[in-house]
Amino acid sequence: MDIAAKYPRGSRPSIHYLPYLIFISYIVSFIGASTTVELLHRRVTGQGWRSWVQLAACSVSFGLVAIWCMHFVGNRAIVLGDGEKEIQLYYSPAYTAVSAILPIIVIFPGFLVGDRFYKGSRSTFTRYLALIVCGVLTGAAVTEMHYLGNQGTTNYNLKPRLGYIIGAAAIAIGACCLAFGLFFHWAGHWMNTLWRRLIVSCFLAGAVSGMHWTAAAGTSYELTGYHQGTGTDRNVNLIIAVCLSLSACVVCFALGFLKQRRTRKLKDRAQQVVLALATFDGEGRLLVTQSGLMPCQTITRQFHQRTFDEDFDTAHPVFNWIYRVSRHWGGISDLIPSMRDHLQSTGYLQSHAIGSGSRSSYSVEDNSSYSTTFRELFCVTAQDIARSMDTRIQDLGCLYEDVLTTGTLLNRAFWRDTQGHKNIIAADVATTSGDVEAGVANPVLFGKGQLLVLTRKVGTEEANRLQNNGYRFASMDQIGDPLSRSMQIPRDDLNLLIARLQLYCQREAFAPSDGTYLASFLLQPSPTMKGLDVIVSRAAPDRLPMVKLSSEELKLSQRKLLSQFNGLTLEECVNRIKLRANLDTEEERWLEKFRGRMLALLRDVPEASLQQAVFSSQPLSATHGNVITGQNDGTNATIFAFCGIKEVYNQTLQSRALKCVPLSFFKTQQRVYPGCPDHGIFAHKNHKDFSTLLQPALPETPAQSRGRNTWGKWPFARRGMSVSEQTLNPDSSSEKGLVNISQYVSTETTNTTSHPWGGIMVSQDIVINDNQKDGSQMEMTEMGLHSEAGVQDKEQQTIADKLMTITTSFRDPYNKVLRDNYSRR
Template sequence: MLSTIEEHYPIGSKPSLHYIPYLIFISYIVSLIGAFTTVELLHRRVSGSGWRGWLQLGACSVSFGLVAIWCMHFVGNRAIILGGGESEIQLYYNATYTTVSAILPIVVIFLGLLAADRFHKNNRNATTRYVSLLICGIMCGAAVTEMHYLGNQGTTNYRLKPLPEYIVGAAAIAIGACLIAFGLFFHWSGHWMNNIWRRIIVACFLAVAVCGMHWTAAAGTHYELRGYHQGSGSARNTNVIIAVCLCLAACGLCFAMGFIKQRQEKKQRDRAKQVVLAVATFDTEGRLLVTPGGLLPCQTITRQFHQRTFDEEFNTRHPVFQWLFRVSRHWGGIVDLIPAMRDHLQHTGYLQVSTPLGNHSRDSMGTEEGDSTYSAVFRQMFCVTAQDIARSMETRLQDLGQLYEDVLTTGTLLSRTIFKDSQGRPIIASDVVAPQKDVEAGLNPVLFGRGQLLVLTRKVDKEEADRLQNIGYRFASTNQIGDHLARSMQISRQDLNGLIVRLQTYCEKRLTIPKSGTYLASFLLQPSPVMKGIDVIVSKTSPDRLPMVKFMPNDPTPRQLRLLSTFNGLTLDECLARINSRSGSVSEDEIFMEKFRNHIQELVAQVPEPALRHATFSSHQLDIAHGVRGQNEALTATLFAFCGIKEVYSQSLQSEKLQYIPLSFFKTNLRSYPGCPDHAILAQQNHKEFGSLFAVAGEPAMPASNSGAKWTSFFHSKGRAMSEVTVPTDNSSEKGLVHISETALNAPSNTGFGGIMVSQEVVISQDAGVSQIELQEMGVRSQAGVGDSEQLTMADRLLSITTSFRDPHARMLAKDHTVRR
């Protein structure tokens, strides 16, 4: 048999060759699988110089070099049939060359991808980006070419003679296709347009680079026989078997990544229905920090915030949100408690240590628990979640940012029903029922949201921005990530654009409390028509301060205070009438009265509300920033205010520059300015509350679903309800503003809401008794030392003054004193 082969194919001859078509197609599929695996791994990689980023680039290099190139090469060569198909004259390979041809391209590809990842992304120099991309394309194309010819050199029974022009052409095809593929990939990736179809296109180009180079080079290669294979012909299938196994492994990896992607998308959809904490970080150029996947750094706090009553809402009026708002402005007062909070949550089962995917799992809080436990658990979960996000961003909790002033609604798109009008155009249900922009409507927009989002905002300098990019995060404009981010939050693109603008404006906002001078302010209250509390009218641009105008640069003199005291208890119109009725003599007093009138008119122009004209003037000079002056020398501004309450049925505002916010949240703002003494008091209250909670953390905890626990919780909640039923809410009506329950004074301060609700009621109760103001006390500011209880804010004192003016007896007494004066 061998002699026959030697006669037909002598040494030095060049046997004819032909190809097996289906193996050519299979070789392209093998290369496509490897290329697609490479692209998927690149898409999910973490940028930066850390070991994790290098490991992922190494995996990409192995996938491309070993599967897309090496496996394709040997599957493709198996399609080459020499002579009549006799096994003795087919292609066989040396093991050493085969191994080296598998390792060398991996190294070259890794260097090319490393150059692109290091210098192309996050580099503002266009020349550097293009050069790094050129290096990546050349090195990857060279790896394809090098592997092909090095692998062919390992042929044991043939001397391969490639033609130079085909070598150049094959290399050009490989480099050109790699440049196109990686250019498209990094361009789409940089603009977050890298969806599955675009990644398939990139993979197809990479497969074309490999296969195009391979078959071009094969067409320009002559096979000169130099020996005959001795042994079984099955040895030529060894490399093919290895290639098939590697290809199947790549397929398995693709399926695994697809499964993980589905889980991530499901988690994103679920997050739109949950209470989630996110961080919005902006750089000096106004770009937003996102993860490599184009999402905000975020984590679920809990699956659902359970309302205690049917009409309860988790919003800025809720005492829990107000506690979170204050804590985020002074993380230092809570950070040392977070390890104990984490241990307590893990011990009670609300926070599981890990899941199969390595993430913490947070259970929904059961409604069978008491109010205090419910509040404490949610606040602990918020703090622990914030700490987890800070760790993932490798930053301190104190530098993570401050809580945005609103609870955002997510998942609104999935809750909208689409109809069609008579012309067949789609109509969204929420658009149909949404109220028009009518100032007389007095209604809130209709929302169909199913999830809530709390956002911490901050702005970082260039150094911190570079550090965040080095650990894998990226800064992007709204145009780049808007659509993807809106889909993940399940809100409209228009809503997202407005949200990002508000977040950026909020994190850039500076302290709006005046530092010095005397101001004239408007303090107008609006009772809620559905008994949900009292709102106060503030400016949209500065919701943490009352509408006010600067009256004088310094404190008023004693004589000016006496003049102002004559207007105490008069409405704004009565004040203007009295000023106009005075003699027109040119004196110091008349000049001061003229100045007073001008600033009143300026305040009316700023707050064009009819209720302001009926608001009552208080000559009680108040500190805008509460606390002892010795502790806040920089904040010495004071004000006089016109105090009034709008009718409950008049919910509209005459100016688009004004808005309603809950009075309790306005007080929270006043307790949150930098340097406020209430930060230390809140920290002390938190240590007292959570310290007693952690004292029993080591005891065995019963599952929340235990029936005995339900009965125990039932009796505990009944006991709490009986003891707390006399504590008034923030407000219920105008009547509630005057008649305050005495029980509030005796209520314990260590409640489930960290003393927030009780401290508010104590404030009202203490000041509500000051209904009759003596003349000699007009203009005198009382100051108290900082103790264990929080100071009265300006809003507390104004609320007390307002309620005292609503008392007819107090109002008549004030007017009588004014007449006597």
């Protein structure tokens, strides 16, 4: 058959379509659109090369697979004439290559504008303008790729009609604007679930397919030549398109696998010891990642207890240590690189990549040194979070005052009976209710993970910087569900927790004004004999409950009046003042004011044990527990306290406004206020402990080896003896269990300040005796060696330490007899 006679040049052969290839072309476009949406969903917004690379990958996925592949698979469904191979559509390789690259170039700025401006803290007009720019550029890329690809046809002259061009472009731009509008809206409210992303992919695939077939319907094909060859080269573009589509499928499956792995990792993290960052802006919104989660990282898979009844809580020495460190990062930050090297050498940190190191849970050291390892893990983890957020570790915030429990979301448990039916044996066991201000909650069961939270509140400038780096600020209505699922805690518990964290950020450091206060120092013995707790106000657990007695420092006469009540209980003090009938003198009026303040304190702390608490007339400084000498020593306020201990069998508090805080943690809170002199002492102590622990051990000389065998059992046998030759108790530090005294190496030329106990000072006193008779010779008498041993840089006693000493003295039997005799008089 003569093709030229049947289809002369300039003729327009008839057109029909293959339905199955039309459907396949839509599937190809849907695969590319789904890959694009998944990549957009998992991208890192903000500045940096990583964000640009991810947006470029999105552009390639949409421009090359969703548009280019769909175009050539769809054109393969077009059959001209009776299907003769000489008159079918064939394409120029140059135009085909350009049509694959050009849409990627056009789509990339569209994605860049939409990603950069739509999600930032911009005005509504700017956001919608960015959305329109993204939709227009994406729709334009679809349109120009179609007509540019058609222009590469070698044997036809394509004649599109203007009305169809406008209609096709409108379909592409409108559908793209709608799809990306839904995507950004759902992503902005953390509702971007899988089925919603599939809807967005359907709209994007519809934009490409709708535009393609609308334009194809308005295009006529005028024959300009005949193809010479076997016709197999017609399938080259189809094969390339299928291969690219399969590659996109592999990418989708890989993203799904990574998503499933991340989900398992989040569930597993809820059973570990995790450090998280709770950052709030001026509007009270919480800083989260693009997934709606707080920035966090695992410290270790499990905290190793030394005993079965040991709990990692606020009473634990390690928690008290990291609580102080988080309020003075500058004292430890320069040691963190050495800590990282030490953890890698011991196997606790298994990767050298910052922020990606895995923490192991096995123990390679004894229990006493594990506390040191955990402190190192905490510091290294905090630095990793700081680096990931492009900020200083000093700006991460302060540690929250409690160890939070995660992994409590176990609402139902099942068992199978003999008939094969499932029966519920436990339901809603992890529900919690309580007041936000009071923080009262039911005990949570089945908790396995522990969460340490660093809290802070940032200003507008820092909030904008964090958002430019890819983080977002959101309310609990937006991120409550994904956050509660990741932490595996009930939603009500999460709302209460975030509210408590926000209130904690707004709490100001205790700085009493000048004046005199009456305070309550009540101790609550633990029923498990684990120590003592202090009864404090729930709103301000870092200070004692107190009322103001006077706006200025007491006069000497007023102090003498208070000294008359020393050792009496509050009830006895009130009754004694009440018995004094004459209220006309200034002295009596002031005592009546003292009685009124005692009653006010009793209203704030409605505990029966407070009525039996003993009054101490010893004035104390509100800042650091020093005894007032009557001179101006720089203190802001003076405190007189009622000291008492509750009965161990009475564990109930009479007011929800009160709570119990471990005495050890309360002492720690007294050492972290701004300007506390203990910050520098604590930093110096950490440098001595960790620098010695992290430095490489010196090689042992033969002389030291011989000395160890001869003198090793005598701690201070000879001068110049290495401390490493002694057997040191790892619990000899002031905070038991925190510091591991390890191989401290010293020589004769070593400065004594490197000694773990601060060194021993030896001095010789020479006394000149001038009490001689007239005319006698002045005699110089050598009194011999006078040794003074003391600890350098010793921290001062806190007000809790001082009050504990007073409480103990009041409970001494001999002092109690004297007090009873004084009371009877």
